[in-house]
Amino acid sequence: MVKWKLHVTIEKNKHEHMKLNIKDKFNNELPADPILENRRRQVSKACFSFVSPKSTSNPELLHVSPEMLNNLALNEADSKSETFLKTFTGNRILPNTKPYAMCYGGHQFGNWAGQLGDGRAINLFEVEHHSKRWTLQLKGAGETPYSRTADGLAVLRSSIREYLCSEAMYHLGVPTTRALSLALTGDQVLRDVMYNGNAAYEKGAVVTRVSPSFLRFGSYQIFAAKQDDTTLKTLVDYTIKEHFPDLGPARTPDTYLEFFKMVSQRTLDMIIHWQRVGFVHGVMNTDNMSILGLTIDYGPYGWLEDFDFGWTPNTTDSQHKRYRYGNQPNIGLWNLMQLANALYPLIKDIPALEGVLEAYKTNFDIASLQMMRSKLGMQTEIAEDKVLIQDLEENLHLTETDMTIFFRNLSDFKKDTPSNGLKVVNDAFYKAAEVSGVIIQKWETWFERYSVRLKQESISDEERKEKMNAVNPKYVLRNYMAQLAIDAANDSNYKLIDELFQLLKQPYSEQPEHQKWFAKRPDWARHKVGCSMLSCSS
Structure with missing residues (x-):
């Protein structure tokens, strides 16, 4: 397979250039879907499918994260270029890059759903800077072979929530994927917000998501489910080489077991942070669990307003409350059990795998107690x-x-x-x-x-x-705050997006000028759509 390392230099005018150290590996070192048609299909023995983003009618950049610009060796001037706008809204593919959608499966609400994949996410390329590599991905840039019956698009409402929350979680100290930019597409997208038959057109939008990797538990489950041990091993070996290099070059059952131990520990650490700040993910399906222990896929999430172990923000989960706040540690364990099943063909040691899962239980109790001590100042x-x-x-x-x-x-x-x-x-x-x-x-x-x-x-x-x-934040992205920004944005007022973005960069600071945000959820938000319960469309 061809491997490359190149600097893409994009001319903005005669005197300015935007340089990205593009260093794609995932789509060069892993098996690709040989079919190039962008049609829904079952994909076999491939980790991804090549696909191009959908062009939009009138893209408009609404916000850019300065921190993520810096992480990519870009600056404010770069973010104001036409090339930046077109690249990160799906309207231009950079030279020598090959966008793709990832193939994965997953358990949804406890049931195996088969092939899922990037249904509305398209990975553009990987960038390396200061010895860190970032994958840049567009969410809402059009259909892929994994879109099933959906259109692959996103609306402004959900995009604002994802953009703000990704960066807010980072500044809270919670392991998370990041966000580079938020943009309007200029197109209208049909959505049924609460899945109750009241579909309406909304503003289309695209978020540029950024992460060292978007691999998730379901990336490995899909090959185990198809008994494709060859591709499973190829993907696990790649994952260890690129993201767990401390495990060394050996590829033995012991190496794979250590890999599973590290994933288990990272998952535990992530959920401890969720519990610490009162974050509820809402959709802890195995396809939404990062192999790196990062919070991924911000859908119907929420922060506890009322301290309630039984609260879930997800309307789809309102009956059984599988993903309620108090059950997140248990779901982390359940999901790790599914990953253990997927990795079994490489490890073939049930007692050893069970030992890792038992250690998760013990270590979670210890870490949870220590976390609560810290919240109480002990x-x-x-x-x-x-x-x-x-x-x-x-x-x-x-x-x-x-x-x-x-x-x-x-x-x-x-x-x-x-x-x-x-x-x-x-x-x-x-x-x-x-x-x-x-x-x-x-x-x-x-x-x-x-x-x-x-x-x-x-x-x-x-x-x-x-x-x-230092561990109990003063400011979090309460659902009603995000909804206020959404309501204003729907009226073409985007100032509140930036106000909240700036506020949430310092969640542990007093910020007396922003004291109005240190307040209980207002009564008007108690039952308002988007402020209490949210759907997966949110």
Whole structure:
């Protein structure tokens, strides 16, 4: 197979050039679908299919991430060029690049769905800069062989949510894919927002997503399901070489087992971060699980407003709540079990694979406890902490309590004045009048115990506050905030997109000029579409 490394220099005018160190590997080193027609089909013994993005009628760039520009060795001037606009809206293919859609399968809501693949995502090329390689992918750039009955397009509504959330999660310290740009296509796209028969036309949009890799659990499952061990091994070997190089050059069952261990640990770390900030993915299907342990595919996600282990943002999941907040750790384990099944042909050691899964359970309990200690400002480890935390979580369910505000304001608690505890967190209660009688007694008892526990720490209240505020964000992308930006954008006002983008770059900072965003979900957003529950169309 041909391999290349080239610098693509795109002339913007006589004096300016945009340089990208394009270094494609995925579509040069892995088996390609030999059929070049862009029609829906079952693909065999191939990791991807070549496909070109769909040209749009009137592309308009709405926002670009300066951080991602820098990661690609680009600058603001580059982002204002016609070439940038056309490339990252699918209207121009750069010389010597070969866009493609990836083939993968997956379990959806616990059921094997067979071949899925990039139905509305097209990978443009890979860029290397400062020894890091990034895959750039357009979401919403048209149909592919994997689009099934869909059109491969995206609307502004979902694109704003994906663009803002990708970058917000990065600044929260959560492992995630990134986003480079958000653009309008100038075309109208037909969508049924809540899948209730009320389809309507919306503004079309494209997001440029960026990640070291978009490989997901389902990328390996598809070959195991087809008993194509040859392609499975080829893909796993490639993955280890490019993304897990510390495992070395050997390709033995032990190497593959270590690979699975690393994927398991990264998955665990990612979900711990989700739980820490109150993020609910909403669609933890195996085709939405990154092999690198990155948050991927931002669809009907949400942040906990009310602290509720049973909450899911996904309308499709509203009955069984498979992907509810409190079940995300278990779903991570279930998905890893499916990956273990897919990798079994290369490892062929059931006890060893089961050992990795058992370690996930044990390690998750340990990591979760440590994470909650950090949220409460407790640095040392004391056996009674687990009960203190469990009782806190029970109290948080007594009445509707905003998770973000509660933990952020808790840092103002003084260990010598436990009687002020409820006053410190009062703003977190949606209905303060409900905090009475037995509920007050339970909270007062808990704050007394919390006070005693904090006195066992060697740090001052001020030092504890600083540490707590470094793990408990003040600002997160609440659904109603994203919806306000969407509503404004639908009226051709894009200022709020940038305001939220800038706000969420410093989620742990006070930012007093943005204090209005440190507030409970307003009543008008409680049941509004896009603010409470969302569909996969969102």
